[in-house]
Structure formats: structure tokens, C-alpha cells
Amino acid sequence: MREIEVSVIKEAVAELCEEANLLLPPMMKEKIESCIPLEESPVCKEVLGDIVRNIDCAKELNVPICQDTGMAVIFLEIGQDVHFTGGSLYKAINEGVAKGYVEGKLRLSVVKDPLRRVNTGDNTPAIIHTSIVDGDKVKIMAAPKGFGSENMSRIKMFTPSATKEDIIAFVTETVNVAGSNPCPPIVVGVGIGGDFEQSAYLSKKALCRDLRERNSDPFYSELEEAMLTEINKTGIGSQGFGGTVTALYLNIEAAPTHIAGLPVAVNIGCHVTRHKERII
Secondary structure, X not given: OEEEEHHHHHHHHHHHHHHHHHOOOHHHHHHHHHHOOOOXXXXXXXXXXXXXXXXXXXXXXXXXXXXXXXXXXXXXXXXXXXEEEOOOHHHHHHHHHHHHHHHOOOOOOOEOOOOOOOEOOOOOOOXXXXXXXXXXXXXXEEOOEOHHHHOOOEEEEEOOOOOHXXXXXXXXXXXXXXOXXXXXXXXXXXXXXXXXXXXXXXXXXHHOOOOOOOOOOHHHHHHHHHHHHHHOOOOOOHHHOOOOOOEEEEEEEEEEEOOOOEEEEEEEEOOOOOOEEEEO
């Protein structure tokens, strides 16, 4: 049994929240740069160039890449041989989020109640997803999520008679409905299967998968490519100015489901789809 002080988790979460908002994963910047020669619209070529320059400026000036520094989403993979000491794990995570956002001078965007709308003042509480895995390590991923893109996400409870084409059409329709609102070029996470809430969880997890990794199942990796192709035919383009690059990449995560159901969730991320992870 390995013991880990929750204070270690607190400090890691604080650092990850701040780093994720200041530094875009290098592969994201590279992906955006690689799309510039592929873009047929002169206006959108310029917009993509501006996005790259904004990423560079944020790094140089040590300021957030986007003014919406998001609601903190924390994914925890906890080894079953780990024992946390020194207090409450979830309290430590929220203290870490508060420290990262307040001391990092990141925008505080969380309200305590959805209808009474009073700001909590420290960007807590976080959305925390926990899974138990083999081993004695803890993997923490901080994925700040802005709501310009989050608000454009959708879910549909298909019947099992739905075809691949029906699902592709729903995902493409979701992007069309979103239009310029999620600040394209976007990233698309698709969750298929499970039940109502698991499909949404899968779509969020899909957003955080390394863009260089296709689904390990050839059936779904081909479906990822088919969906991406259809989305990039919409003509929405960067920031909605019209163009051939609307989405940078699309990831699918799937899970077993009930014989009577086929849930499909679409979680949209903007070109600032941020996540940072650490293993303790």
C-alpha cells in the first residue's frame, strides 16, 4: 500500500490548472499550423495564422490563451494500492483548483447555484471524475472547459435501428447548429453507448485524448475520419468566416449499452481545447 498526502494532490491540481490555461498542448499548435496550407479560404488562412500568433503571445507574456479560463474538470485515475492521508481527497482537489485560479489570476467563472447565479469567487467546485485502476500511481488530468463551446454540445437517444449514417448526420448537424459560437476550428468528442450520462462522460473524455491517437478499433477509427470529413464539408471555417477547415480532429469513445438503446453525445471544444496531466 502506497500512502500519498492529499496536500501533494492539491499542489499538483493547482499547477495543472494554471499550466493548462497558459500553455496549449504542443500538438494542438502544430495541428493548427498544419491546417493553414490546407485551408482554401484566404480569410480563414489569415485567421488560423492569427490563432497561432495568439498562442505564441500567451506563452511569451505568460497570460491565458483565452479569456474564458473555463470550469475546472478533473479526471483522476487512482491506483487501487494507493491510500490517501492527511484529509479529504475531494477537498484537496477543490483547494488546488482555488489556488491555481486565484493565485494564477485566472478568470473565476463558477456560480454556486445555477439559478441564483452568485459567483463562488475561486472557480470551485470542480467537476471531478474518478476511476479506480490497477497499481499504486495516481494520474491527474486538468481539463479547463470554456462554455462558448460547452454550450454547443448535444445528446440524442437513438434507437438501435439507427445507422452509421444517422449518427454521422447528427454529429454534423450539431456542428452546423453551433456555427461560429464555439470559436472554430473546433475539436469534437463523440461518446457512443453506455446510458444517458455515460455517453456524455465518454464525449468529454474523447476531447482529451491525444489528437495523434485514433480509436484502437478500426471500425471506430474509420467512423472518426468519416465524421471529420463531413464536418469539414459544412463550410463554417475558422471563426465562422467560411472555409475548408472547420474541425481539427474528432475522437470517438464507445461503451457497451442496453439492447433497447443507442445514446450518442457530442461535446465540442474550441481551438483552445486544453488539458494537462501528471502522474504521481
